[in-house]
Amino acid sequence: MATPVRADITHKLSSSIQLQVNAAATQVERIGSSFSITGSGVDTTDGNTASTISAGTITSGVYSPGTIAATQDVPGASFSFSQQYTQADAVATSAPTVGTVGNFSTQVSTAAGTKDTLAGTITSAGVMTVTAGGAGTVATGQHVTELSIQ
Numbered sequence: 712m713a714t715p716v717r718a719d720i721t722h723k724l725s726s727s728i729q730l731q732v733n734a735a736a737t738q739v740e741r742i743g744s745s746f747s748i749t750g751s752g753v754d755t756t757d758g759n760t761a762s763t764i765s766a767g768t769i770t771s772g773v774y775s776p777g778t779i780a781a782t783q784d785v786p787g788a789s790f791s792f793s794q795q796y797t798q799a800d801a802v803a804t805s806a807p808t809v810g811t812v813g814n815f816s817t818q819v820s821t822a823a824g825t826k827d828t829l830a831g832t833i834t835s836a837g838v839m840t841v842t843a844g845g846a847g848t849v850a851t852g853q854h855v856t857e858l859s860i861q
Contacts, residue, residue: 723857726839728831733847735823737807739815744774744799752790753781772802824848 767776781792807813824847831841841852
């Protein structure tokens with residue numbers, strides 16, 4: 712008596728092509744103002760009041776410190792005085808436009824992709840053809856063969 716043979720065979724084929732045309736995009740980063748002042752052995756004035764550091768003003772989201780003057784406490788004695796100011800980017804009144812330079816410290820713009828010759832085909836025989844497009848496009852072809860024997 713012959714022994715029966717048991718075998719499960721699964722064969723899968725899969726092909727795909729993905730075509731992508733990227734949209735225009737602009738990414739920006741706005742920095743804020745910062746102001747610091749340090750010192751020892753000095754008196755400060757904002758021009759109006761002694762021992763005062765001006766609160767400054769804010770216009771269009773940009774801080775502008777007032778003028779600060781420092782006077783040595785004891786003439787001829789040692790002292791230190793330092794001030795630092797970083798000006799902010801103004802608050803934008805409209806969205807950035809691709810390709811134009813805005814009022815931001817960091818700005819990256821990418822134009823929209825162009826289809827041009829972007830194309831892809833798969834024949835019934837599984838032959839795949841992928842043709843590159845213009846700038847800002849992606850074409851991906853994939854063929855997967857799976858054979859499972861148990």
